Structure formats: structure tokens, C-alpha cells
Amino acid sequence: MKIQSILVTLVVACAFLQSAYAKLNVVATLADYAAVAREIGGDKVEVTSLAKPTEDPHFVDARPSFVVKLRTADVLIEGGAELEVGWLPPLLQNARNEKIENGKPGRVSASQGIRLLDIPATLSRAAGDVHASGNPHFMVDPIIAKAIAQHIAQSFAAVDPANAAFYQANYAKFEAAINARLQDWGRALLPYKDQQLAAYHDSWVYFAHRFGFVIETFLEPKPGIPPSPSHLAEVITKMKSEHVKAIMVEPFQNRKIAEKVASSTGAQVVDAAQFPGALPNADTYIAHIDALVGRVIAALK
Numbered sequence: 139m140k141i142q143s144i145l146v147t148l149v150v151a152c153a154f155l156q157s158a159y160a161k162l163n164v165v166a167t168l169a170d171y172a173a174v175a176r177e178i179g180g181d182k183v184e185v186t187s188l189a190k191p192t193e194d195p196h197f198v199d200a201r202p203s204f205v206v207k208l209r210t211a212d213v214l215i216e217g218g219a220e221l222e223v224g225w226l227p228p229l230l231q232n233a234r235n236e237k238i239e240n241g242k243p244g245r246v247s248a249s250q251g252i253r254l255l256d257i258p259a260t261l262s263r264a265a266g267d268v269h270a271s272g273n274p275h276f277m278v279d280p281i282i283a284k285a286i287a288q289h290i291a292q293s294f295a296a297v298d299p300a301n302a303a304f305y306q307a308n309y310a311k312f313e314a315a316i317n318a319r320l321q322d323w324g325r326a327l328l329p330y331k332d333q334q335l336a337a338y339h340d341s342w343v344y345f346a347h348r349f350g351f352v353i354e355t356f357l358e359p360k361p362g363i364p365p366s367p368s369h370l371a372e373v374i375t376k377m378k379s380e381h382v383k384a385i386m387v388e389p390f391q392n393r394k395i396a397e398k399v400a401s402s403t404g405a406q407v408v409d410a411a412q413f414p415g416a417l418p419n420a421d422t423y424i425a426h427i428d429a430l431v432g433r434v435i436a437a438l439k
């Protein structure tokens with residue numbers, strides 16, 4: 139009897155310790171939210187990104203393991219701007235996790251309070267445009283990333299109030315680090331202000347807006363629609379007449395098509411990426427923007 143009661147005490151104590159020290163289980167739809175969540179949550183959170191950093195965020199291959207992850211999540215971070223609309227809703231339906239429902243503290247809808255760019259006057263998905271409610275690729279703007287880091291810190295603090303001060307302090311550190319780098323990025327890019335770049339997909343409007351570029355030539359005729367020969371012929375004419383020197387291409391896009399356009403126009407292909415972890419030595423958000431800025435400068439020099 140004595141041993142039994144000791145065992146029961148031990149089991150209860152272990153359960154208590156586990157709940158007191160259990161990490162928050164955080165699921166992010168995309169690698170950029172995951173990278174910021176790691177900065178804010180530190181060792182108090184376990185962060186999983188559903189999409190790989192090299193995957194097209196519009197068309198993520200939804201695996202059954204995603205449902206399991208969502209079912210046990212304490213916090214879900216998603217964009218809320220239709221970037222994941224093609225794959226996330228059915229997963230959430232299957233996961234049936236109240237903690238991460240819309241409006242709950244465990245749900246971070248990143249775009250809340252962010253002014254989306256390129257909201258069309260008339261909403262129409264009929265033509266296959268995947269940006270029908272505005273451009274959802276806002277995380278490449280470091281100032282927007284700060285706002286989203288704050289949303290994440292608020293959510294973590296609400297779900298895990300015991301560590302609220304820790305999350306707040308990490309947010310302050312992230313904010314200060316971005317502020318310190320913003321001046322360097324701005325200074326490094328200043329000589330290339332107002333330069334035109336082309337891109338495979340319209341992923342860079344917020345980056346361009348922040349740092350003074352113009353990116354309005356796209357190899358895709360519409361976001362999500364593959365390039366056609368007639369559209370590419372127009373792109374080549376436009377790039378030649380406007381002296382566009384670089385084409386930004388992401389890991390999941392057809393680099394061969396970009397190379398063809400580059401060789402017809404004398405432009406360079408820039409191997410860019412929206413997501414931390416996609417480029418070498420660029421796992422954190424700041425290292426990622428560093429790498430991106432470096433690659434754009436190398437192409438425009």
C-alpha cells in the first residue's frame with residue numbers, strides 16, 4: 139500500500155510539473171510566421187510550420203499530419219488574407235480544435251490591422267487570380283513584420299499569462315533589432331531607389347513599397363496563372379524598353395522561363411525567397427531580409 143501511494147504521488151507530481159513546464163504548442167501556416175514565433179516564444183514554445191519555406195504558399199500540399207498538428211495546437215498563426223485559403227480551411231474543419239477558432243486568443247490572424255495593398259475595385263476570382271482580395275505577401279516588409287510580431291506576443295501572453303512578461307520582452311528585442319537594421323537596409327538600397335525590377339509572381343509589392351523600388355512587371359499574366367508565350371513576349375518588350383535589370387524568382391517557380399526572359403533582355407535572375415529558411419544561412423527573419431537585400435543589390439550593381 140505504501141509503495142502504491144508513493145507511486146500515485148509521483149504520477150500526480152509529474153503531471154503537475156509537465157503542465158507547469160509544458161511548452162506552448164504553436165502551429166504556423168508558413169515559415170515566416172514560424173520564424174517570428176520562435177523569436178517571441180523562445181524556449182517556452184514549440185513551433186511547427188506547416189508549409190516548407192521553399193513551397194508555394196498559395197498551393198501547399200496538405201498532408202494528413204497537418205490535421206494532427208492543428209488538433210493539438212495551443213496557438214495557430216495564419217495570414218488571414220486568403221494566401222492559405224486554398225488549403226487551410228478543410229484542415230481546420232477536420233482538426234476541430236476550439237482553442238484556435240477565429241476570435242479565440244489562440245488564433246493569430248496576422249493581417250488583422252494591416253492595410254493590404256492592391257485590393258481590386260471589384261472582387262472576382264473567376265479569372266483564377268489568387269490575389270482577389272488584395273496582395274497577401276506582406277511579411278517581406280519588416281515594418282509589417284513588427285506589427286505581426288506584436289500580434290503573436292499578445293496571443294502568447296493571453297494563452298500563457300504566466301510568461302507574459304517574457305513574451306513582451308522578446309517582442310521588444312525583436313522590434314529593436316528590426317529598427318536597428320532598417321536604417322542599414324535603407325542605406326544599402328538607397329542608390330537603387332526607383333529602379334524597376336521584374337518578378338515571376340507578384341510577391342514583392344510590400345518590399346518594393348518599403349524600400350523604394352518599382353516592381354510591376356510579372357512573368358505570370360495574373361497571380362497564380364502560369365506564363366503564356368504571348369504574355370512573355372509582352373514582358374520582354376516592356377523590360378527592354380524600361381531597362382529592367384533583374385527578375386526575382388522563388389524556389390518553387392519555373393527558373394528556366396525566367397532564364398529565357400533574362401537572356402532575351404540582358405536582365406539577371408535573382409534567386410529570391412519570401413520565407414526564412416529558404417536561402418542559405420537565412421533562418422531568422424532578420425538574416426532572411428539581409429539575404430534578400432544582398433541579392434537584390436548584387437543584381438542591380
Ligand SMILES: [Zn+2]
Pocket residue numbers: 196268269274275339340341361
Ligand atoms: Zn501570391
